[in-house]
Amino acid sequence: MFIDTLKERILKEGKCFEGGVLKVDRFINHQMDPYLMKQISIEFIRRFADLSVNKIVTVEASGIAPAVMLGYQMELPVVFVKKQQPSTMSDMYVAHSRSFTKQCDYNMVISKEFLTSDDHVLFIDDFLACGSAGKGIVDLCRQAGATIEGMGFIIEKEFQMGRHVLEAAGVKRIESLAIIESLDNGQIKFK
Ligand code: 5GP
Secondary structure, eight states, X not given: OHHHHHHHHHHHHOEEETTXXXXXXXXXXXXXXXXXXXXXXXXXXXXXXXXXXXXXXXXXXXXXXXXXXXXXXXXXXXXXXXXXXXXXOOSEEEEEEEETTXXXXXXXXXEGGGOOTTOEEXXXXXXXXXXHHHHHHHHHHHXXXXXXXXXXXXXXXXXXXXXXXXXXXXXXXXXXXXXXXXXXXXXXXXX
């Protein structure tokens, strides 16, 4: 099964860092494995098959690869939320978020042109940690009047409680492919 392959890969190539950070830069966050990304997108398609979606949304930078692969397979447009406002962007929605890995606050921005009340959004990201990025997406969609149909993550670190944050923010459908129960003592323990 594909999920077993993904978990094996995380166990073999993932590295644990202080503060509950998992580095998977051999195949997701720096060097990327397009074939794995393809399998990830096929699994997302299977899990979200019952949803009616017209747009994939992600956050730069690490969400872009899985989101584009999914958009390609589903033949849907992909929009990535920016973490810095480009000088050429004027009409946009802005939401506040906090970076888990950098431990700093930042603004998420998306042009009003690319998120509207007609949109039924599937949000895709590499990690679900404390749920701050996902909550920012909820905020942006609320401002635009767009509907969030679901959120999909490659890796969820369950012990950082992001799922509860997103559920409390009204997200009804959350799918994570590999769920990590703990990273205690540098050991990756899956649920
Ligand atoms: P959250 O907003 O849910 O707290 O964190 C999710 C975001 O932070 C994701 O966009 C992801 O890029 C980054 N992130 C969170 N935890 C990790 C981690 O353990 N490793 C890596 N590489 N990125 C993470």
